[in-house]
Amino acid sequence: MTKIRFLPFEVTVEAREGETVLHAAMRAGVHINASCGGAGVCNKCRVFVEEGQVIGESLPEGGYKACTLIPETDLVIRVPVESHLDRRALLRAPKRLASSWIEAAERARAVDIEPAVRKFFLELPPPDLSDNIPDLRRLKRGLKEILGQEPEAEWSLLKRLPYVLREKDFKVTASLYDHPERRIPVILNIEAGDTAQNHLAVAVDIGTTTLCAELIDLNSGQILAETSDYNPQISYGEDVISRIEFARREKGLEILSQKVRERISGLIEELCHKAGVETSKISLVSLAGNSVMTHLFLGLEPRFLREDPYVPVAAFYPPVPAAELGLPGASGAVVEFAPCVASYVGGDIVAGVVAAGFFEEDPLTLFIDIGTNGEIVVGNKDFLACAACSAGPAFEGGGIKYGMRATVGAIEAVHIDYETFEPMILTIGGKKPKGICGSGIIALMANLFLSGLVDRSGKYRRDLDHPRLREGRDGWEYVLVWGEDSASGEDIVFTEADIDNLMRAKGAMFAGYQTLLESVGLSVEMVERVILAGNFGSYLDLEQAITIGLLPDLPRDRFYFIGNSSLRGARLSALSIKAREKMVAVARMMTHFELSAHPGYMDYYMSALFLPHTNLDLFPSVKERLEGGK
């Protein structure tokens, strides 16, 4: 790892493998003007290499484009005087802390590999006239010696039984399933010979946007392959509401169900291909998704989830034979589902809570999954309360004039120089900017606010004469990218209407924490740990999120990023019946609160429509910074 020292700020940062000097500077809080997001076309990201060796494009007027510059050795880089240092450079990087905590916690929890499907190799005595009991009885007798009780068998097994038993002279491997509702195990499958070493499961997170899948070795607990893809239901509706609408059409539900099952089948084939194994060795598929995704996957009517009084068809789903759902796997393979709590608090959250593990610990924890349908859980080993929070699509770029999904060309990181008001931007894939994604929107908002371009009520400073601040067709706006540097040739702007939408989204989340905590007699300051779940959480900059009031202003070491906790929970459930039981326990234990039914919610919400909040005392570190900045 090479070190980069930035002058004149005397800030040093370790460069990551393959990372450009521009990216390292953004991480370190060093402002470098960068208008094309790292596409190498604006030529504004000039820096000088004072020491060390680099690869990159030099500029005719001297210096290099920081967005092309890769260190070969330790570097000393001088940023031209037009750029300035931000205090953020001194902040810790909580994401790394978080992951190590989570990994440790997971290691601690994953010690006992005890999957719901177990494989046993049996050397049964071949029948003779003195012992000519039926094949099924012979198999059950052999299994009883191991299990201490006789397992149940389904008739589909009987068809194959006589052939498989005789294939390798009554040496067989049986797959036993621990059905969650029954007290006796079920024989799922038998294979000739000893196949106990080939024992696989798949964990899938069915997100509204993204499907993430892992192939798991049930003997070692290792992840053999990972993959992900878009949820193909997107073609029929971006969000859950529009999919529920589509499901009401003739065959609509069938199409949505079919599409997502097919895509997941494809992902499973892909996982097995990557790992060089056969799908016929998969005994268990563990799925986690929100209530709507789970309903659609199973082909269950979703409309009552969103119609008052918001009733799911089921919250605890029985296991389903993989073959009935068209998924590949061993003969008899079973699909299990993370249980839901309510219409808007689904199996993804329950799986996430199990993965995070705080429901077994003392510290009062706030578990947050930020998104269009945000979810909040608060609790510890004594109680769990949850609520769904309809934040709107701003965090996914929706309702924002130049908002977009986090795909190539989206501005994902922004810094504004507090004196020149010039932006530094980074795009995903280092392509010319097309628009701004969620994390970019939050970064932009935080920077506009801290630089003083926007006041606490979310209005642009009318008194400032700056070319980037102007009254456009849609009211006042800040020009983040000039047309000459953007992909479309149009200016990319951020309007006061965009600010309003973002404030409503973050206000809904914050009012949600407050309301839920108040519902259980607590308040935000009492929270001892905040766990940020979900994809969005992983790309969030903690300081920026606190600055705009999206996250509570608590000591930074109380925050943890857990990533795709839904997938982690699904994996834990595949690996251990204890984890599966915990999911049931968590879903049962969790009390669901309807935020809109709480009398105080509207007041909390209105108070949160400020930057960071009407009550600045709730955000002491932001208050201090604002005062310090004055």
Next chain:
Amino acid sequence: MTKIRFLPFEVTVEAREGETVLHAAMRAGVHINASCGGAGVCNKCRVFVEEGQVIGESLPEGGYKACTLIPETDLVIRVPVESHLDRRALLRAPKRLASSWIEAAERARAVDIEPAVRKFFLELPPPDLSDNIPDLRRLKRGLKEILGQEPEAEWSLLKRLPYVLREKDFKVTASLYDHPERRIPVILNIEAGDTAQNHLAVAVDIGTTTLCAELIDLNSGQILAETSDYNPQISYGEDVISRIEFARREKGLEILSQKVRERISGLIEELCHKAGVETSKISLVSLAGNSVMTHLFLGLEPRFLREDPYVPVAAFYPPVPAAELGLPGASGAVVEFAPCVASYVGGDIVAGVVAAGFFEEDPLTLFIDIGTNGEIVVGNKDFLACAACSAGPAFEGGGIKYGMRATVGAIEAVHIDYETFEPMILTIGGKKPKGICGSGIIALMANLFLSGLVDRSGKYRRDLDHPRLREGRDGWEYVLVWGEDSASGEDIVFTEADIDNLMRAKGAMFAGYQTLLESVGLSVEMVERVILAGNFGSYLDLEQAITIGLLPDLPRDRFYFIGNSSLRGARLSALSIKAREKMVAVARMMTHFELSAHPGYMDYYMSALFLPHTNLDLFPSVKERLEGGK
């Protein structure tokens, strides 16, 4: 009911509805010469009506054809002197005794109607915001109030659940299934509104030759309709062995399985049509069949049933969804199977033993199902032993020159005048005789023996000069029907080779009783009750069967005819989980003996190849009659 007094014998018999004078005479043991089996063409069955009114054909020479004569009032009938009385006229009719015993026993047992599928009408509270639990939870909560525990649900139910619940404002009827291997009930089906009164089951006996089915009302226990048909597998093999052979062909097993399921589906449709009900009200199908029939129905490999060491795939079959077997029924309807004991002692026998009920009583009972594959059970409440007996096809007309199945034109009853040696025959359907079926063969054998035409070793009297006794192409034979009276125009004869085959068949059965009884330390004389099961048993004449040594010579009031006990057992199992549990208990309790493995079997068999037996002391009443007849 009209009475018929036969002169000069002074024998009076009650005529049955629609019965001819000839049939009544046969029943009463009154001999009337009848050569065309009642077809009205031989004109030999002349009788004179001395008193009363009749409908029938008169003969030119005076008198009437007895085979056409139906009484309108009480009659006095004079039989011309050429006919004589037989002692059999004084015998009791044990079949009527038997059926009343069985009916009483069945009434006593069938008091508790407690089927495995129960229906419950629920008026669930519709959801509101204060009670918006999932649909499935609402249903389970309602059922828990009734059952005291939460039932299990399969995912297929979930698809229909939200619609059915809302169809009649959360008033629904749930069908709960008591799965034999699980400790919690399963929700099979729900229907909108109150449908608890429509609650049906079907019981089916899958015979090798015949399928018999009943439609049962699970609320009242009443049989709503009955039907039967040939087992369509006959086209692919007459007996179980040839069907096992056919199953080895490409797709053979699939065809056999498919055919019988289709025919049973047709029978179920027919039953519902007859009763004017919908198949969708059938929750349960209860099947009983021998091991091969059950294997073939389920599509399970049958070949190991007949290959040493004779191993069934399973003896206890798990319940199977009717839809997976292509049978009509309610959504979620279940098919259950009577358990088997061994390869040649199947679910039909287990069901039969449960229907007969002797396994719960004190008397030592011999339960016999006579047929190509005869089955013998001996026991009482303390023990049950069983054996299969390969008697060969003689009882079904196989291996007998003019033997045939019991269909129209078969001679089913025979009497021979001990002085004239002229036969009196009755055919099924009153058509010209085509051949002799099982009951006719036994009647003929008994008459040939008692009349002295055949000696104890089964040889015709060589010293007698009678046109009906002759040396034909196949050795010595008795002409039962002259060509002029037969359907084909050929003489119908009964050869010494036929007698040999019949002796081997009855000898195998009798040696079977002796061997099985000896295996458990008992002997034939100790038997306190004999129950004759199966179709063949119903048509058997008790005296004739004892005379030839097919049945043991015990006091006649120890014999009972139970009819199709397999179907009765299947019905009891559908009506009551107690009966279903009894089937399991009986199958577990029954010890299976391999007759051919017993060292004494061959001696017993050789000794039984006499009429009635080498040891005449085993047949005291026959001995007495033979001595009395001298």
